[in-house]
Amino acid sequence: MIQKTFDQEDWFHLGAATDTVDLINDHGRLLRSLNFGDDDYLMCIYQVLPEVLGERRPRGRSGVHQSVDSFENLEIVEDHLGLEKWLRDNDERAYRELYGGADTAFVDDVIAAVHDPLTVSEVEAHAQRIRGGLHADPAQAVGSAKELLETVLKSILGLHGTGKETQQDLPKLVGGALDELGMSPGRLDMNEPGAQQRRKILQSLTAIVGAAGELRNAGLGTGHGVSRAPALDPAFARLAVSSAVSAATFLADAAARRAVGDYATPTK
Known part of the structure; x- marks a missing residue:
């Protein structure tokens, strides 16, 4: 959904809702790839989205991620995107799997x-x-x-x-x-x-x-x-x-x- 519908303003609105504007701004490729239609845009979304959703992965001494907290921003993101309605209208299979659509x-x-x-x-x-x-x-x-x-x-x-x-x-x-x-x-x-x-x-x-x-x-x-x-x-x-x-x-x-x-x- 994000790949198909988001523009730069949408990213900033989502960032404001989840307190992740700095994360979105500081990513080296996300907005550039979006604006120029680069092939790595989807990969950039995958890199940013977990933290937008609220994933927190503390690092150990070796720098390796040791644990993952739950996506605390999930409901905020769902509501902001209107995800349930979008899936109901555009992806019936995903809608059924996530929301019991059938x-x-x-x-x-x-x-x-x-x-x-x-x-x-x-x-x-x-x-x-x-x-x-x-x-x-x-x-x-x-x-x-x-x-x-x-x-x-x-x-x-x-x-x-x-x-x-x-x-x-x-x-x-x-x-x-x-x-x-x-x-x-x-x-x-x-x-x-x-x-x-x-x-x-x-x-x-x-x-x-x-x-x-x-x-x-x-x-x-x-x-x-x-x-x-x-x-x-x-x-x-x-x-x-x-x-x-x-x-x-x-x-x-x-x-x-x-x-x-x-x-x-x-x-x-």
Whole structure:
């Protein structure tokens, strides 16, 4: 990534973030090789990057490196580079290996479904927390999935900000959103082919949304301070989170398609 995208200014920004500007400046070849397109630029990156990441290798009396500390700047560099997103967009194999991309690919679908009145940044923030927490912190992933649903539902209903009118529970929000989209289970035209099955699916969607909030409120997701919170099985957390995210994706997609007149559900 660095070899393909960095210019001199990027190196100095990274140096400032990791307190390694002097290291970058003092390297005999790094910036020169970059600016002149020399063949040894990649080798220069390999020489500099470990110390930018925070590697510290004390020397013994013989001058030989004796021990290596952990990369203390790794998270800073990851955030500065936007590494996870870049790999997701440009190197699927590396993304899967580093971030479990295949295991959380369903989260990307909700981002792709988002259009006005939602903003991508709001949904991406929830998606990032879900992706990072699904294995390391299942309760965080459950709590973030609930928040993602709230964001999507409130946006469909035009409930922006934090005013009193936005303080509604999930069952009320999903009922209002389905009604707004012309998709309330009770309003489907049952003479249409597949209407009975659509009704069952929409009723199940309503139940999934409600259960996501109940799971969080039961202390199995972040958002409430709970003493001696019960443990959440990671496999069940994945089922709950993926179901909630799929519901949010469907609703976001329906809202976007409805906004351009490309989505219609037969109703009475």
